Amino acid sequence: xxxxIFIIAAYVLLAxxxxxxxxxxxxxxxxxxxxxLAVYVGLMAPSAVVPWAFLIxxxxxxxxxxxxxxxxxxxxxxxxxxxxxxxxxxLRGMVFRESVxxxxxxxxxxxxxxxxxxxALLTARGMGMLTAEPIVGWSTPDQLxxxxxxxxxxxxxxxxxxxxxxxxxxAWGFANxxxxxxxx
Numbered sequence: 001x002x003x004x005i006f007i008i009a010a011y012v013l014l015a016x017x018x019x020x021x022x023x024x025x026x027x028x029x030x031x032x033x034x035x036x037l038a039v040y041v042g043l044m045a046p047s048a049v050v051p052w053a054f055l056i057x058x059x060x061x062x063x064x065x066x067x068x069x070x071x072x073x074x075x076x077x078x079x080x081x082x083x084x085x086x087x088x089x090x091l092r093g094m095v096f097r098e099s100v101x102x103x104x105x106x107x108x109x110x111x112x113x114x115x116x117x118x119x120a121l122l123t124a125r126g127m128g129m130l131t132a133e134p135i136v137g138w139s140t141p142d143q144l145x146x147x148x149x150x151x152x153x154x155x156x157x158x159x160x161x162x163x164x165x166x167x168x169x170x171a172w173g174f175a176n177x178x179x180x181x182x183x184x
Contacts (some may be wrong), residue, residue, distance in 0.1 A: 001172060006172070008074070010034065017033040028149075029149050031154040032061070036158045039106050039110050057084055058081030058082065062074045067135050077118050080115065083113045084110040100163055105160040112148075117138060120141050
């Protein structure tokens with residue numbers, strides 16, 4: 001995988017996600033373009049680099065404004081994305097990797113795991129066993145419902161973004177994927 005292309009794509013999608021958040025908002029949610037990029041890389045890249053790419057994108061997600069006021073919490077999204085990397089590596093052999101619809105479905109499935117880990121970690125943060133204070137206004141059922149609607153919107157947004165990403169597959173260096181992976 002060409003890491004320079006990955007960094008450029010991550011930067012552009014992070015800028016679009018952050019800059020157009022209010023413009024793209026529907027029903028109070030906006031799509032996660034970094035999740036679409038993560039699943040695309042998970043589908044196409046060699047197995048060894050997928051967790052690293054997911055970890056980087058998870059850290060970028062953690063650095064965006066979140067539910068904690070006056071600061072950010074590094075870790076919940078990164079760990080959620082690592083769980084998503086495991087899920088996409090398990091499922092990618094069952095789908096057509098060059099299909100935009102498969103990308104959209106996997107964005108939804110992988111996103112469920114990412115968001116479940118994220119919400120669980122931020123919910124546990126406010127429990128008595130940890131030293132941090134609970135997040136003001138945090139409601140686990142509301143967060144899960146909100147994030148599921150966001151994942152549906154992200155899956156829909158994955159279709160046009162997937163067309164663009166699949167058109168650039170040659171620049172990513174994914175063409176030699178079949179020779180570098182072992183098939184049992």
